[in-house]
Amino acid sequence: MVHTYPLRVRVSVYCSECLARIELPPPQETISGSVSCPSKHSSISFCHSETIKAGSRVDVCSRCSSTALFTQKDFDQRLGCAILAAGAAVALGVSWRFGGIWFVPVLLLVAAADLVLARRVAAVVICYQCDTEYRGVADASATRSYDPHVAERFADVKTVRRMNP
Numbered sequence: 386m387v388h389t390y391p392l393r394v395r396v397s398v399y400c401s402e403c404l405a406r407i408e409l410p411p412p413q414e415t416i417s418g419s420v421s422c423p424s425k426h427s428s429i430s431f432c433h434s435e436t437i438k439a440g441s442r443v444d445v446c447s448r449c450s451s452t453a454l455f456t457q458k459d460f461d462q463r464l465g466c467a468i469l470a471a472g473a474a475v476a477l478g479v480s481w482r483f484g485g486i487w488f489v490p491v492l493l494l495v496a497a498a499d500l501v502l503a504r505r506v507a508a509v510v511i512c513y514q515c516d517t518e519y520r521g522v523a524d525a526s527a528t529r530s531y532d533p534h535v536a537e538r539f540a541d542v543k544t545v546r547r548m549n550p
């Protein structure tokens with residue numbers, strides 16, 4: 386599903402030394418530059434691709450130029466389960482109070498609400514190599530979801546980088 390309304394892409398990077406999260410200026414306004422964390426560790430330079438600037442999808446990472454990216458819902462799966470569990474409890478209570486005929490409709494209503502909530506929660510695109518996060522990307526589904534095999538390849542790189550800051 387491609388949204389046509391203007392989305393604002395928000396990019397956050399993490400300091401390699403203290404893991405502080407730093408929000409980059411909007412790509413539409415600042416295509417490249419550098420930022421540093423509040424503790425003034427080594428600065429992080431970035432350069433957004435045209436695709437990121439347009440906000441359609443993430444093709445290459447603005448920080449490390451890696452093309453290995455994954456997408457995930459910016460939403461806690463456990464929260465979705467908790468809502469459904471609470472809904473089932475409510476449905477049970479309602480059907481106990483007003484009759485069993487209400488159990489299924491109430492449960493369906495809660496499931497629908499859960500679905501709407503899950504859809505409204507935008508996806509976040511994340512770089513395997515440097516953990517940079519991209520929010521508000523229109524076509525986040527163009528990026529594959531998390532693959533532990535790909536992550537494994539980058540785990541070594543990360544360890545090396547953290548040992549030699």
Ligand SMILES: [Zn+2]
Binds near residue numbers: 400402405423
């Ligand atoms: Zn830092």
Ligand SMILES: [Zn+2]
Binds near residue numbers: 446
């Ligand atoms: Zn990256």
